[in-house]
Amino acid sequence: MTRERVFNARCALAVLAALAFGTTAGFADRFGDVTVRPVAHGAGETHHGYRELLFFLENHSTRRTHEVTLVFPDRFYSWGSGAQIRQISRTVSLSPGSRMVVPLWQPPLPVYNNGLVRVLIAGEAPETISVDPAPHVASIGGHFGGAASPATVLVSRALDYDGLGRLLMSGAMGMSAQSAAGPPDAGSRRGITPNAWTPDTSAGGPHWIELDYDPPIQADQVRIRATSTLIGLDVRLVLTGVSGTNLLDQSFSSLSGGSGSPYDCELSFPRTAEPVKTVRLDFGMRYAGSISVDAVQLVDAGSGTAVWASKARASSEAWAWSISGSGTMTRLPGGAPLRSLLRSELPISEWSEYWLSYSAYDAIAVSASELRSARPAVLNALWHYVECGGVLFVLGPGEAPASWRRAGEAPLSNGRLLTAGFGKCFLLDAEQPGGIGAATAKAMMAALDDAAAMWRSLPDENTANSFYPVVENAQIPVRGMVFIMLVFVIVIGPANLIYLSWTGRRTWLLWTIPAISVLATVMVFAYTTLREGITPDVRMEALTFLDQSTRRAASVGITAFYCPLTPSGGLFFSAETEATALVQGWNHQSDSSREVDWTRGQHFRRGWVTARVPAHFWLRKAETRRERIQLEMEGGKLIAVNGLGAPIQSLWLSDHDGRIYTATNVAAGQRTVLLPSSAAVSTSKEVPLRALASTALGYSPWEKAAGDVLSLLTPGSYIAELEGNPFVENALGARSITSRSRIKSTVYGLLEPAGAP
The missing domain is CATH 1.20.58 (Methane Monooxygenase Hydroxylase; Chain G, domain 1)
Structure with missing residues (x-):
């Protein structure tokens, strides 16, 4: 039985409920024997991942089979402003008297549309049906929704939406003055970012920011951390003491970068006579778009004391534009939100069984009682979502997969925090947000912001080939x-x-x-x-988390293509793969539209790869796999059987007692004797996938001799470097050849529990 048929069978009750009650679905249109009903789901914009469009189809004929093609949008509007999606389509076959749930997924690029879906029924005239798609990756500026892109939370219907909003929205305003409070958190991102204060670019000035410090300290330095260059900037510094008097009022001209960086600056002055409570930075009439302050530190160099600001206020705060799917432009107010909550319009019994449907959300909040009533396929999709990097908030007494507790568990004041592959799961005792304490709420916000920060840090087409070169020289000869x-x-x-x-x-x-x-x-x-030549170059590296006890595999990676000739067949990804094109969705210098078809897997038909232009994609994939490392004892020696489906170049394995073993050059299916090592296993209880990613994905080399790899192992785990990648597909398939393909993968695996068969 195919995956689609299994999905349809399991969704039969959901289909019947939706067709019987109009509360969760839009108005149905009947075209001859076929009824098409779009499903209304969570409103509000999302900024990365795949957004689901869901349709219920019914064939009323008792004799005829109908082939139905859905095409979104019916009419595409090109804004001439960067990478866009022109068409998303899927063709299905409806047997007599059958009902079917048909999802379409929009990859993370905007679709400027007329709000209609074209319905093509074989042998009949084209028809259209009205839909109201939520905007996806539609805001101007930056990657995947722009500098003001917030972290997005999907909230189930059983939870107190307003209460959760109050809990998670504390201090969550992007580009606001409060963004400059606390330690620097913009990372390596430069220019206007949501984690740094920027004045309103429509205001002429003067531009200033005031920051309060708790506790106040005597100081002789102010250190400014910015995301826009500080070189040549003029600033007036005013210090106010705890008594309310001005301790310093001094102008600094033509600033130079501190610590060798144009983004850091130190303003030095004589040590103040009393503790400083407030720092005011006045940038005058300078253009607001050139000012972006991440953090300001008050320093007493003599005593070594330093403190970051606790509160901040400013002359003005920047804003951003948001574009809806129909092209309507809306100005976001000063201090665009860094976190956004979207309420699900569907009960959990009708949630999707595909993890891609949740990939657009940085976190999902549900009640434990809802999870207990959810279908097993929905639960499996949610587990896949978490293991691919999502965050799950479960309110009320509940449980998660047992293997997650093995991967890492930390106590919270109101529950437990589990590490699950690349993501996190919060099991909270409180059944509603009002019962969650401040410390737990802070941990929830930190996990949410961390999940969203990754998407803001991805390169675009201008920097991707420098970050991850697919060919040494991609320039025109x-x-x-x-x-x-x-x-x-x-x-x-x-x-x-x-x-x-x-x-x-x-x-x-x-x-x-x-x-x-x-x-x-x-x-x-x-x-x-x-x-x-005419043969394309392919490069791919991925890190896979493989839980052998549950057979779930979650992969994160990057792939790149350089094709001397545009591939006529496009790219083919699995239906379980999220492929994020590393391009700018809003770029006045380029205009390219793309098409994707979901009839057989995920077919990027045209526009995704251009001749002699490197194309890069960030990948996430979740699926059930049977690959594994099988251990056997023979003659007092530990034997490993390579069941990972590809040759192992290097293997480091820790048994359940923490003993380390190694092996090299193990062919697929081959048995090998593991060699014991004197190295000690890590004492950490958390699977260190984020630490491993920087090396497995080629960000930085690792020194195997120095024990960097061994320090990442926990009892009952292994790290395997593979030649090739059995977990993530090469989207060019047979059109690429081995000699022009550089494909590697790293597997972080969890062995079956001790004593398991």
Whole structure:
């Protein structure tokens, strides 16, 4: 039975409920024998991942099978402003008297549409049905929704939406003055970011920010951390003491970067006579878009004391634009929210059985009672979502998969925090948000912000090939092309004319000029072909979390393609793979539209890869897998069988007693004797996938001899470096060849519990 048929069978009750009650679905339209009903789900914008469009289809005929194609949108509006999706489609076959749930997923690029879905029924005229798609990746600026993109939480219907909002929205305003309070949290991101204060760019000035410090300290330095360059900036510094008097009023001209960085600056002055309570930075009439303050630290260099601001207020706060799916532009007020809550319009009994449907949310909040009533397939999709990096808040006494407790468990004042693959699960004692304490709420907000921060840090097409090069030189061969053109100009012009005049055959110009032009074209094509060939280059690296006891695998990685010729068949990803194109959704300098079809897996049909332009995708994938490392005892020696489906280059394994073993060069299916190591296993109880990602995905090299790898092992786990990747597909398939493909993967695996069969 296919996955789609299994899904439809399990959703039968949900279909019947939705068709019987109009509360969770839109108005149905009937086209001949076929009824199409769009499902209304959570409103509000999302900023990354895949957004689901869901439809219920019913064939009323008792004799005829109908082939139905859904195309969204019916009409596409190109804004001429960067990467967009032109069309999302899917074709299904409806047998007589059948009902079917048909999801369409929008990858993380905007779709500017007319709010209609085209319905194509074989043998009948095209029809349309109205939908109200929530905006997805539609805000202007930056990656995947822009600098003001908030962390997004999906809230189930059983929870107190307003109460959870009050709990999670504390201090969550992007680009507001409060963004400059506390330690720096913008990471490596530069320019205007939601984690730094920026004045309103429509205000002429003067621009200033005041910061309060608790506790106040005597100081002789103010250190400014910014995300925009500070070099050449003029600033006036005013310090106010605990008595309310001004301790310092001094202007600093043409600032220079501190600590060798143009984003750090130290303002030094004589030590104040009393503790400083307030710091005021006045930037005057400078353009607001060039000011972006991440944090300000008050320092007493003599005593070594330093404190970050606790509160802040400013002359103004920046705003952003948001574009809805229909193209409506809305100005977001000063201090755009860093966290956003979206209420689910569906009861959990009708939630999707595909983890991709949840990938657009940084966190999901549900009650434990809802989870107990959810179908097993929905639970499995939620577990996959968490293991791929999502955050799950479970309110009320409840349980999570037992393997998550093995991966890491930490107590909270109001529950427990479990590490689950790349994500986290909060099991909270309180059944409603009002019973959650401040310390637990702070941990929840930190996990939520951390999940959203990753998406803001991804590169775009301008920096992706430097971050992750697929070819050494992706530049156009200018010198060779100029040489060919120079020869062409000389030959077709003076050389051709002089020779034909000398031989008395000037009438031959009628055919020599076209012939030389054709020859030059052939030479240019031959030169580029000989230089690069016609075979595409592929590079892919991924880190897979493999839980052998539950057979769930979650992979995070990056893949890149460089194709001398545009691949006519496009790219093919699995239906379980989230592929985020590393491009800007809002870019006045480019305009490219893309198409995706979900009929057989995930087919990126056109527009995703252009000839001689590197194309990069950030990948996440969750699925059930049977690959594993199998252990056996033979003659007092520990034997490992490579069941991972690819050759192992290096293997480090810790048994359940914490003893370390190693092996190298183990072919797929081969048995090998594990060699004991004297190294000690890590005492950490948390699976360190984030620490491993920086090396497994090629961000930084690891020193195996120095024990970096061994320090990441916990009892009952292993790390395997594979040649090839059995978990994440090569989207070009057979069109790429091994000699031009660099594909590696790293597996962090959890063995079955001790004593398990």
